[in-house]
Amino acid sequence: xxxxxxxxxxxxxxxxxxxxxxxxxxxxxLDLDGVCFAGEARIPHAAEGANGARALGMGLSFITNNASRxxxxxxxxxxxxxIEAFAREVFTAAMDAAALLRERLDPGARVLVVGGDGVRxxxxxxxxxxVDGADQDPAAVVQGWDPAVDWAMMSEGAYAIRAGxxxxxxxxxxxxxxxRGFALGNGSLVAAVANATxxxxxxxxxxxPDIYRRALxxxxxxxxxxxxxxxxxxxxxxxxxxxxxxxxxxxxxSARDVLLAAPEERPTFLHTDLRGxxxxxxxxxxxxxxxxxWWRAGSCRARVVGTALEWExxxxxxRAQSGRRADVALDAYRALACAVWESLDAxxxxxxxxYTHLRAHETDSYL
Numbered sequence: 001x002x003x004x005x006x007x008x009x010x011x012x013x014x015x016x017x018x019x020x021x022x023x024x025x026x027x028x029x030l031d032l033d034g035v036c037f038a039g040e041a042r043i044p045h046a047a048e049g050a051n052g053a054r055a056l057g058m059g060l061s062f063i064t065n066n067a068s069r070x071x072x073x074x075x076x077x078x079x080x081x082x083i084e085a086f087a088r089e090v091f092t093a094a095m096d097a098a099a100l101l102r103e104r105l106d107p108g109a110r111v112l113v114v115g116g117d118g119v120r121x122x123x124x125x126x127x128x129x130x131v132d133g134a135d136q137d138p139a140a141v142v143q144g145w146d147p148a149v150d151w152a153m154m155s156e157g158a159y160a161i162r163a164g165x166x167x168x169x170x171x172x173x174x175x176x177x178x179x180r181g182f183a184l185g186n187g188s189l190v191a192a193v194a195n196a197t198x199x200x201x202x203x204x205x206x207x208x209p210d211i212y213r214r215a216l217x218x219x220x221x222x223x224x225x226x227x228x229x230x231x232x233x234x235x236x237x238x239x240x241x242x243x244x245x246x247x248x249x250x251x252x253x254s255a256r257d258v259l260l261a262a263p264e265e266r267p268t269f270l271h272t273d274l275r276g277x278x279x280x281x282x283x284x285x286x287x288x289x290x291x292x293x294w295w296r297a298g299s300c301r302a303r304v305v306g307t308a309l310e311w312e313x314x315x316x317x318x319r320a321q322s323g324r325r326a327d328v329a330l331d332a333y334r335a336l337a338c339a340v341w342e343s344l345d346a347x348x349x350x351x352x353x354x355y356t357h358l359r360a361h362e363t364d365s366y367l
Contacts, residue, residue: 013266013284013338013341013342014267014268014269014270014281014284014334014337014338015244015268015269015281016280016281016282016283016284017269017280017281018280019280020056020277020278020279020280021053021225021246021269021276021277021278021279021281022052022053022056022057022058022277022278023056023057023058024223025058025221025223025224025225025244026057026058026059026221026222026223026224027058027059027060027061027216027219027220027221027223027224027225028050028053028058028059028060028061028224028225028226028227028277029061029063029212029215029216029219029224029225029226029227029238029243030050030060030061030062030063030227031063031064031065031206031226031227031228031229031230031234031251032062032063032064032066032074032077032078033064033065033066033176033177033251034177034228034229034230034250034251034252035227035228035229035248035250035251035274036050036062036078036081036083036274037077037078037081038177038178038179038250038251039177039178039179039180040178040179041179042081043081043250043273043274044250044273045273045274045275046081046083046250046273046274047081047082047083048274048275048278049273049274049275049276049277049278050083050084050274050277051082051083051084052275052277052278053274053277053278054084056278058277059089059219059220059221060085060089061089061090061091061215061216061218061219061221062074062078062085062089062090062091063091063092063206063211063212063215063226064090064091064092064093065092065093065170065171065173065186065205065206065233066092066093066118066145066171066176067092067093067094067097067115067116067118067119067122067144067145067146067170067171067186067205068115068116068117068118068119068144068145068146068147069092069117069118070117070118070121070122071087071088071090071092072087073117073118074087074090074092075087075090088218089219091211091214091215091218092118092122092170093144093170093171093186093204093205093206093211094115094118094119094121094122094123094142094144094170095122095125095214096170096204096205096210096211096214097119097122097142097144097168097169097170097204097205098122098123098125098126098128098142099126099204099210099214100168100202100204100210101123101126101128101140101142101166101168102126102127104140104166105128105139105140105166107127107128108127108128108129109128109129109139109140110128110129110130110131110136110137110138110139111123111128111129111130111131111138111139111140111141111142112130112131112132112133112134112136112138112140112141112142112156112157112160112165113130113132113141113142113144114141114142114143114144114149114153114154114156114157114193115142115143115144115145115146115149115170116144116146116147116148116149117146118144118146119142119144119146119170123142132156133156134156134157134159134160134163134165137163138160138165139165139166140165140166140167140168141157141160141161141165141166141167141168142168142170143157143167143168143169143170143186143189143190143193143201144169144170144171144186145170145171145173145176145185145186145189149189154189154192154193154196155196157193158193158196158197161193161197161199162197162199166202167193167194167197167199167200167201167202168201168202168203168204169186169187169190169201169202169203169204169205170186170204170205171185171186171187171203171204171205171206171233172186172187172190172203172205173185173186173187173205173206173230173233174187174188175188175252177229177251177252182252190203205233206228206230206233206234206236206237207232207233207234207236207237207240208237208240209237209238209240209241209242211237212224212226212237212238212241212243213241216243224243224244225243225244225245225246225269225277226238226241226243226244226245226246227245227246227248227274227277228245228246228247228248228251229247229248229249229250229251229252229253230251230252230253231247231252231253231257231258231261231265231266231267232253232265234247235247235261235265235266235267236264236265238267239264239265239266240264244268244269245267245268245269246267246268246269246270246271246276246277247267247269247270247271248271248272248273248274248276249271249272249273250272250273250274255328255333258270258337259336259337259340259341259350260340260344261341263341263345266337266341269281270330270333270334270337271330272330281334282297282298282331282334283297284296284297284334284335284338286338286342287301292305294335294339295335295336295338295339295342296335297331297332297334297335297338298331299313299314299331300312300313300329300331300332300334300335301332301335302332302335302336302338302339303339304339304340304342304343304348304350307348307349307350308320308350309336309339309340309350311328311332311335311336312332313328313329313331313332314329
């Protein structure tokens, strides 16, 4: 995965940039839940990062697997979190599902919605006829998360699918981040309908790459950067689409998850939050020495020794203790990721230490 700019050339296994990412890339494909907000809770530095990136000339495209909201509703939600956005910049999994169906059904075909206004609006915008019951002979059922989805609505979808309708899921996220934790996501509800019908379904949204490609076509960018919190959707989809990805630690996937990520899930840039768009990212290099080799990022370095993890920051060497939490400087985290990925790829599994708190740069603030 490479970037066309000279100072954003590939490093193994993370990319680097001597310029802020908002200047090295021309459009950010931003996830919403877990990146810009968390349910009704605000995410620290999200507005600073998103608005700051726009001020540096970066285009923004807000891409979400949450199909419950129409674009203007998304804009209003972002505004409540002090993030500037426009309806034309929003691309939802419901819109992706409607585009998927457009490739398979005739214009005006009847579609049953198991979801809310976001799904209904997306289908109507694509020219489909939205119906409410299986007795109206729909050609497809589109299922997207909405708090109004209940047993009756899901059962109506099951009746239509058993009668021959195509079943389309707007996304397959098992969970949805909220201010209270992780609630049932659309994927869990889709699995229930699929279990009842015994039929396969088509899936839109992330981690499938087409949602990024369609959103990018709308945004008009040439050097995109995907930004997400969830490895198995945001970053799997970005890699599948050949797009560089910035992971932030404000949502689902923790730093420990990043360190232990499979190759297809690995981001190409790491930061704690959306301030990562406003900063250069250091080159992470493999350095050989008398003690073996280390991975170095900035003034920090890290390595795997047997199955243990060691890192240095501020001239102090630290070693992880299994089962205990460690506070790690951002550059040390980047070096650790490269060291652990190298070890995993060689078939050596380091101790699974839970890195849930990372120090942001040289400050004393913890996220």
